Amino acid sequence: MAKSKALHWQEPATEVCPQCNGSGEWVGMFSSGPCANCDGTGLVGSDGEPLSTDDLLPMMRRQRDRAVQQFRQLLQTPGVREALAEHRERLAQKERDEHAALRKGLRGG
Known part of the structure; x- marks a missing residue:
């Protein structure tokens, strides 16, 4: 039997990535790229491991939705x-x- 999903998703506990200090990028002398420790997100789980996509995608959607809502509210300002x-x-x-x-x-x- 398939596992059922929880009705209310709980955002996982996160910490700033210790490798990139939350920027999501590593910077070398001649190049830069996404941080391998946090998969370029700037966040890791409380265990120090990268977040799974099952946790990461809902978090990013919520952040996007909040930003869109703030932008729409800003446009309503006289x-x-x-x-x-x-x-x-x-x-x-x-x-x-x-x-x-x-x-x-x-x-x-």
Whole structure:
């Protein structure tokens, strides 16, 4: 008989990875990459072992959902949408100016 899943998932006890100090990355002299001790997550179980995907995926989904909820709440704050639109327009104008300067440089102007 198949094992049934618990109705309420409990987040496992975690600690910061001692190898990468929670960054999820190792940095060498000439290269860097995901930490092999924590599988690039920055977290290990209380036993010091990497978290299983059965525990890791629900944790990441919850973190994503919290971030999306915070972003949506931020967009409801008065003035934020306008400030975001102004920022996007400044970035677009900067990009247009850089392209114009490159075209002018290519034409020898």
